Amino acid sequence: MNKSSYYFFRYFVHPMQQLKLNFGSSNGEGVTDVKSLLSQQFFSKLEKDGKIEYMVRETNFLLYLTRVLDTGTFLCKFARGLNLKRHTPGEKDIESIIETNYPYIYIVIDKHHQIIMLQKKTTVFRNIDQAKNSFHSFLVGVIGAAPFEISINDITSIQQFWKCIKEAEAVFYVRFHLKTPNLWGFSEEASNLLRKVKESINNTSLELKFENENGQLHIEKDSLNIGSLADYASGGGGSWDAKIRRSGETSPVTVSSREYKRSIQLFSDLELEEPERIVQAVREADRAEYDEEPDNEGQSQAIPGDRR
Incomplete structure (x- = not known):
């Protein structure tokens, strides 16, 4: 089929x-x-x-x-x-x-x-x-x-975010564009931060940019709750982009969460799928961690470079 x-x-x-x-x-x-x-x-x-x-x-x-x-x-x-x-x-x-x-x-x-x-x-x-x-x-x-x-x-791949950072020889900036939470809270630390900001100035979104012009930015999961911000953005709470230089390359490139949308392969006629399988697919999309490589079982996956 x-x-x-x-x-x-x-x-x-x-x-x-x-x-x-x-x-x-x-x-x-x-x-x-x-x-x-x-x-x-x-x-x-x-x-x-x-x-x-x-x-x-x-x-x-x-x-x-x-x-x-x-x-x-x-x-x-x-x-x-x-x-x-x-x-x-x-x-x-x-x-x-x-x-x-x-x-x-x-x-x-x-x-x-x-x-x-x-x-x-x-x-x-x-x-x-x-x-x-x-x-x-x-x-x-x-x-x-x-x-x-x-x-x-x-909803994008959190593992791809950390893979980009890990493989980078130099990181010039990492930027998060985050929507203020209302009905949903995936990452508690990021959600609490955004709620406090909203209570003070009534914003609907927040942009945070960490930058080092020399490419010597150090990004770790526990640094200033960056892991929580990355989870929040990748979980559907916003977006991220980063300017990096990969090992062996001379010019920096900009990578973005738009390149790593999460998707799954299911029947074109979705009414032929078992309802439990569809519900499971949606529940899997709510998880921060998952297998980033596509498999033959149709599990949740990211499609690198798919901006279409």
Whole structure:
């Protein structure tokens, strides 16, 4: 059977203001946290109606609930409307007819761990980033205007980060771009740091850069909690990049977490997979440590250099 690559992402919801959210709920009380808001505005609607539809910049998107795999884990089809012009013989001439086609990809959403698994299918979206961005726009549109921001970040290889650092003859800088935690906390040390900063200045993200112009930067896991920051960024809490010079090379290069997206090989028709296997794949994506080399069993893996 044909297989597809499925990529893992983490979604975040960030209040834009330090205030009590008060969106009306069914019981007449205000929703005091964005997790409740997301559940009411999105997941409850998905489970009740089985379908959510929204127009994004003249493109109609559909999300169908195919199956509930586990408590809080949903298998869905995400489709985009594409207008196709067809020509058919009429009574006096060839006539043009516009038909709307809805090609789709499979998507798995784990609301408890805030993980999204997207199928890479270039006949629907030209690359996995377009698929992610389209679903992000769809999600923002469905939730509607409110004083918070939704972001979707790659889950990447933490082992590849340390491999890049270990193999470097010189490290000029390491930079972390971290989203402020709200619904999820993977690395406690990094999460606590980001929460304290947010409480003081109400930021939604934080960029930390450690630099030595001579390439003599010393990066260790226990140095200033850098290991916690790397775990947080790779776990879907942001991104990282580093300027290094590898042994035997004369010029430095910049490496980035975008090059090491985590993915898994599963059936192209995801409904043919055992639900337990899909759930396990999502749970594995929530781990910081894993086998970085692809194997024949379809285990979670990073694809080096895949920026497409």
